[in-house]
Amino acid sequence: MSETAGVREVKSAARTVELLELLAARADRPARLQELAAELGVPRSSMYALLQTLIARGWVRTDATGSLYGIGIRTLLTGTSYLDSDPRVRLVRPFLDEASEALGETIHLGRLDGANVVYLATRESHEYLRTISRVGRRLPAHAGALGKALLAERPDGELPEGPYEPLTANTRTTRAGLAADLAGVRARGWSTDREEGVLGITGFGFALRYDTPAQDAISCSVPVARLTPEHEARIIEVMQQTRTRIESATPGGTVDWR
Template sequence: MSETGGERPESAGVREVKSAARTVELLEVLAARGDRPARLQELAAELGVPRSSMYALLQTLISRGWVRTDSTGSLYGIGIHALLTGTSYLDSDPHVRAVRPYLDEASQALGETIHLGRLDGRDVAYLATRESHEYLRTISRVGRRLPAHAGALGKALLAESPDERLPEEPYEALTPNSHTARASLLADLAEIRARGYAVDREEGVLGIVGFGFALRYDTPAQDAISCSVPVARLTPEHEQQIIAVMREIRGKIEATARGAGGAPNWR
């Protein structure tokens, strides 16, 4: 997993290969822009490299399918090979494979949107999702990232580690209900540990309440599942049903996925 904030450390004393690092940084920048393509000058300025070097790198990645460009050759975006690699990550991960059937089970039982997420530094990355059966529903997608402090998945995972490992401020405010101070987040994490699950009441998205449950087949937990519900459809009775079903699903997942059948212990 990525380190929490700061620069990436050298691994076991091995010096970083600058050309490889620059390639990865470029792909990460393009991926983070989503549907906003970038121009050559923007990329060169953001990564602090000469235009000529950036142009050569872009052309190399275009030829290999990692970057795409428009008909004028002036706009750049992430390429299809990034999708193929991301899909391979999901297909090869033993925990994702083990969890998927239980996401289906939770979806069938509750009719709401169900997620599987993984902690990655200060964020949570969505690895799998099952959309709600209802017309009024939350919208999500695999590959989406949200700050860990601002959602049920992330808070459930932050609560699994000691407070001193909590990311440093500032915390981004995604809604007026997001935690922006360390003290308020710490108080919430203490409640999560006592309760056994996290609740996100419109902290990440207005109009959406989430319930997050850490999956403890790793120590500390790196994965969590959640159920997201529009506020307009959340009654006290439905909330209790969600908590009961998700607790049961968590137990089934942990019993099945622990050890992941002798698969590699990925870092």
């Protein structure tokens, strides 16, 4: 049994969290009892009892036959509460609105979560829809502007060994390739994602340095077909100004938790 800060992990609680994370990662692919039991290495009877407990409380849902399982509505309520209560998200949202209005493009706020970035807020362009960037979605940090902006705030020694998952033919899949890209990010002060996460989309990412190292970043996504040199320069100008204003709104790197 593992320990955290000298406190022994509660096995039943850990198993519950592992189950919910597994179901969440499957998204629209429901799982069968045997799959879940095998994946988590627990007896079918124990897994069945855990599933029934979570179904009764709304954390897991099942189909009419009772043989398929997916994430439940309670997880959505908890996630919404997280966003509503997070002081950083509350602070940044108005600035996203302003940047979106100024540029007419999609603006994001994301947070680093291990090797991934989670979208915490999105202001969609009226010119196109990009459902892959919905709030709560998690994408590999190595393949997008948000993630690369945040990885560049850390030493290259913290990068995973690789190879990394390719999302498109343009994704950097080696540690050396990613490290070279991050060196450019540090020199410029912002990251670029040129169809590395989604074909047809270019992104520009800017780390928010109100934490050290930065945990959050903002980005602007634009269809390649609409990206002229002049528009790119305008995006970088507005997003740099937006970053400065957000960081200035958090004096001393602190935010009230109220």
